[in-house]
Amino acid sequence: MKKKLKNLSALLVLALCLCCFSEQLAAQQNQTIKGQVKGMEDNLPIPGVTVQVKGSPNIAVSTDKDGKFQLIVNSNTTVLLFKSIGYTEKEQQISKSGEMEVLLSPNVSLLNSVVVVGYGTQKKSLVTGAISSLSKKDLEVPGLMRADQALQGKVAGVTVMMNSGQPGAGVSIRIRGIGTNGSNDPLFIVDGYPVGDIESLNPRDVETMDVLKDAASAAIYGARGANGVIIITTKKGIAGKPRIDYEYYYGMQNVRKYIDVLDATQYARIQNEAYFNSNLPLPFAEDEIIKMGKGTDWQREVSYKNAPVQSHQVSFSGGSDKSTYNTSFSYFNQDGTLAKGKSNFERYTGRINTEQKHLDGFLTTGVNLNFTNVKRASITTNSGNAGPILSAINMDPVTRVMNDDGTFAISRYVSQEVVNPVARTYYSNGTSGYSRFNVNAFGELNILKDLKLRSTLGYTLQYDVANGYTPIYYLNATNFTLASGASKSSAENKYLNFENTLTYTKTLQKNTFSALIGNTLNTGKGSNLSGSKNGLLYDNPDFAYLDLAKDNLSAAASGGAFHSAFLSYFARANYDYDGKYMASAIFRADGSFRFGPKNKFGYFPSFSAGWNVKKEDFLKNTNWINFLKLRASWGRTGNDNIGDYRFVSTINTYARNYYFGPNTQFVGASPNAVANPDLKWETSEQSNIGIDMEFMEHFSATLELYNKKTKDLLVTIPIPLYVGNGAPVGNAGNVSNKGIELSLGYHKKFGELSVNLNVNGAYNKNEVTYVGNANGFITGSSASNQMTDVTRMEAGQPIGYFWLYKTKGIFQTQSEVNNYKGKDGNLIQPNAVPGDFRYEDLNGDGKIDNLDRSNVGSPHPKYNYGFNLSMNWKNFDFNIFFSGLAGNKIFNSLHRWDLPTANYPTSVMNRWHGEGTSNTFPRVSTGDLNGNFSKPSDFFLEDGSYLRLKNLSLGYTIRNLEKIKVKTLRLYATGTNLFVLTKYTGFDPEVSGSALGLGIDRGNYPQPRTFIFGATVGF
Structure with a gap:
């Protein structure tokens, strides 16, 4: 027995020795790898990244909240694999020290985003x-x-x-x-x-x-x-x-392009020719012209060279598993490239976003706070006739800026709204701004594993204020003031938004269901007050207060208020089977204060479905296709942004006074327009077919086809004149938009070089399909006081198309004028002479009138596109971005053609001045009986297509400057709006506007070319 115990003891000792030896051997064969995983773009730690040994998925750990990991691996292991949703999978060699820093790039794949x-x-x-x-x-x-x-x-x-x-x-x-x-x-x-x-x-x-x-x-x-x-x-x-994180940049802005107009010598010669053609004495002597030189370049006189733009931005972020925060403050200031000191914008913002988890995640709460203060000063632009920009283009170059006595010079040649633009900007005064406070708080209950209840309460408070000051000035016989004045306006607006949603999600094997129901209540109210008064005690902007103005007869005041309310109920149901088959249905009911009792609510359903074809057996082995999804959808949406209380007849007291008795006047009131209680929502129905695809590992594509039909547009309904009131507004218009969209992407790494290329383009066809008033059309916008109704809305045409006369060359001889006759043998243009436009008599009635105006172009771009290339190599980053539009027209209304002594564009050098000299630009004269420059024709229409180099930037990033506690430091230089390829002769082909005023350039403020230098620092 003792022998057996002795043998057993020996075995136990041997086993213990073997265990110790094996542990020591294993310790010698294993190594501990430590490191941190961060994002390539922001250098922020990434939690939850899977870190595993390449080829051994069972040997793995996840990074903690700070992106750190520790993994014990065999000493023969050389490569680790890093995986995280939203980031590109990465392999990295283990360093000799066992310490690793890993940077992951975002994954743009549709599978992960x-x-x-x-x-x-x-x-x-x-x-x-x-x-x-x-x-x-x-x-x-x-x-x-x-x-x-x-x-x-x-x-x-x-x-x-x-x-x-x-x-x-x-x-x-x-x-x-x-x-x-x-x-x-x-x-x-x-x-x-x-x-x-x-x-x-x-x-x-x-x-x-x-x-x-x-x-x-x-x-x-x-x-x-x-x-x-x-x-x-x-x-x-x-x-x-x-x-x-802190960022600062400073930039210099300049006018990218000036309008080509005549200099003083050219102007004088053209004016002499115009007076000669009108049989009038010449205004300039030849010896005077020789001495003129270039004269005054008014556009450059009002421009502000190297106008500054700057920004400061600082943010603080962090938190724990139970509470996170992000706080930021910013300051932005931009001066305009025109009218130094009279055109600028300043903004302060502050934001706090917080989120907390309570009761082991049963309750989540959060608050978003935002405060903004904005101040701005601006000059008149795109006004049609007035403003310093149009004056700078049309002011004669002969006049100087200042007289010898230090006063502003006044032109002897040009009058009306065209004045010395430097003086105009000097006398321009006025500022506006607002302060806005917004808070949005939510609470979310995880009632069950698959059931969540979320409530959100949002509140916005905004105060607006504007101050104006008008000094005493004299610019010309029609532009002057005899007394200084002050004006002030203020407004207070409050909005409340309350939402509740209940979400349920359930997965059963390969089937995933989700449902959402909710309701929203949105209310708003506000008030405004304004006043003005002349006769300031001191003609000084520092004393421009209403109580310091003493001309009581000039005093004026007005005020108003508004209330709004919206109530909504909505639901959504989603289903997908194994990510292969997908379907979604939405229904929403909206109630709006803008409609009467009959149409208070609108109902908006939608349906959509998707098919991930790549998951089908017949495509599983097609390796070059990584992802392929087909989509189809239909839905109905609405538009209640039609103005307030248009279903009722409001009362007006303006110009309603009447006499009752011999000499007693009473204040009267009457309805503005006939009520229409049947007014209802504008609705839009749209069908869409889409394809999403990723292929060959590095390419992506998305194709969309859509058909959008909008109906029940608001149109003025004609009524008999004896009614005596304004006509009511009714739903009597339809518009169609059909188009195709394509987006392409390419993303690949070549060693340390990563390339991202994105290209997109779209085509859209716009057409009005119905206008239900008596005329069959709606009159659009005017280009100036002289050229009215240059756009129109009519069935079969694009909305707001250019309704103009068509020119057919220029009469070269008197015989051509005499031979241009109607069916009755009379001259079609009896006032024309050689050098005048020949207008097309489209309806063949032998005369030129509004019935000969037609669609000569659309302001709507048929195509829009963009091209963006970004590259990263080591610590360098580069980005270039182009954007453009094509297929649209612009009505150029920059020149005061109605004033024959205003300056001309340099294209006048190609004018008609004798038989065969020009067939595109008419003769110049002081009178315009033929309407060459007063009839709205295709002469003023230009191609609005363009390609713009929107942004070009180069940056360099330095990471982990431990001595100064800096995690990242990026230095960069950026240029914006560097060049534009276009045929348009105005400042810029980007001319926006309302639906019926799109594409009319009345003197828009030019977009600047900007060079910016900046730095971002992360601590």
Whole structure:
């Protein structure tokens, strides 16, 4: 027995020794790898990254909230594999020290990206609607004053035009064409809160921007989704160590292009010729002309060279697993390239986004706070006849800027609204601005594993103020003041938004169901007050107060108020089978204060489906196709942005006074227009077919075909004259938009060089299909006081097409004039002489009148496109971006043709001045009996197509400067609006406008060319 125990003990000792030896051997054969994983673009840590040994998926760990990991591997292991949703998979060699820093690049694949779909998010691979997205990288472009500017040229089917180059000017965004003669602006949703404008939003605060283009996507927003929806998500905090980021840039701006007009010598000779052709004495002697030289270049006199633009931005972010925060402050200041000191924009913003988890994730709460203060000064632009820009173009170059005595010079040749533009800007005074506070708070309950209840309460308070000062001045006989004056206006607006949603999601094997129901209540109220008065005690802007003005007879005041209310109920159901078959249905009911009891509510359904063809057996082994999805959708959306209380007859007291008795006058009142209680919603129905594809590992493509029909547009309904009131407004107009969109992408790494190329383009056809008033058309906009109704809305034509006379060359001889006769043998143009335009008698009645005007061009671009190339090599980054439009016309109304002594464009040098000298530019004269320069004709119409180099940038990034505690330092230089290829002769071919005023250039503020230098620092 003792022998057995002795043997057993020996075995145990041997086993123990073997275990110790094997552990020691294993320890010698294993190694511990430590490291941190960060994002390539922002150098922020990435939690939840899977870190595994290449070829051994069972040997793996995940990074913690700080992106750090620790992994024990065999000493023979040389490569680790890093995987994370939303990032490109990466292999990296293990360093000799065992310490690793790994940078992951974002993965643009449809398989991984997530988009915001309205009241939720969804994987892009499962989306069945037409949704395009921009990331924060698209928005981090220096010089962006507004976040929506980043959409230009980046999203197929979205046309973005700057309303003006003036600091603080807004943008015009049209998603899949113009569908109404009213407002065509899309709906903006910021962190779930509907807003009318995003000027107050700092572009650097934006994380993503998703554009809902088809009705199936936008129907979840019902009555406000007819013009498309843009959903903006601001940056949130990320769990981990606190991080501080600071950015500063400074730029110099200049006018990119000046209008080519005559210098003093050319002007004098052309004026002499005009007077000679009119049998009048010549205004300039030859010896006087010889001494003139170039004269005054008015455009350069009013320009501000190297106008500064600058921005400061600082943000603080961080948090834990239970609480995160992101706080930012920014300052933006931009001076205009015209009228130094009288055209500028200044904005301060502050934002706090927080989110907390309570009760082990049962309750999640969050608050988004935003404050904005804006101040601006601006000059008159795009006014038709007045303003310093039109004066700078049309003022004669013979007149000097200043007289010898220091006063502003006054022209002896040009009058009316054309005045010394330097003096005009000097006497321009006035500022405006606002302060806006917005808070949006939410609470979300995880009632069950698959059931969530979310409530959101948002509140906005805004104060607007504007101050004006008019000094005593004399610019010419029709532009002067005899007394100084002051004006002031203020407004207070409040908005409340309350939403509740209940979401249920369930997965059963390969089947995934989700459902959403909710309701929204949105209210608003506000008031405004304005007043003005002349006779200031001191002609000084520092004393421009109403109580210091003593001319009581000039005093005027007005005020008003508004109330609004919207109530909505909505539901959505989604289904997908194994990511192969997808379907979605939406229904929304909206009630609006803008409609009477009969049509208070509108109903907006949509249906969509998708098929991931790649998951079918017949394509599984087709390796060159990585992803292929087919989509189809139909939906109905609405537009209630038609004006307030148009279904009732409002009362007006203006010019309604009457006499009762011999000499007693009483204040009277009468209805403005006949009521129409049957007024209802404008509705838009849209069908869409889409294809999403990724192929050959590095290429992607998205194709969209759509047909959008908008009906029940508001049209003035004619009534008999004996009614005595204004005509009512009714639903009697339809518009169609059909188009195709294509987006292409290429993404690949060549060693340390990564290349991202994105190209997009779209075609859209706009057509009015019905106008239900007596005339069969709606009169559009005027180009100036002299050229009226140059656009029109009519069935069978694009909305707001150019309704002009057609020219057919120039009469070269008197015999040509005499031979241009009607059927009755009379001269068609009896006032014409050689050198005048020949107009086409389209209806053949032997005379030229409005019946001979027709569609000679459309202001709507048929094509919009963009091209973006970005490259990264080691620490360098490079980006170049082009955008453009094609197929549209512009009515050039920059020149005061009605004033024969105003300056001319240099194209007048190719005028007709004898038989055979020109067939495109008519003769000059002081009279215009033939209407060469007064009849709105195709002579004033130009090609508005363009290709713009929108942005060119180069940057260099330095990482981990431990001595000064800097994680990242990026230095960059950027140029914007560097050149434009176009045939248009105005300042800029980007001429926006309303539905019936699009493409009319009345003197728009030119867009600047800007060079920016900046730095971003992350701590």
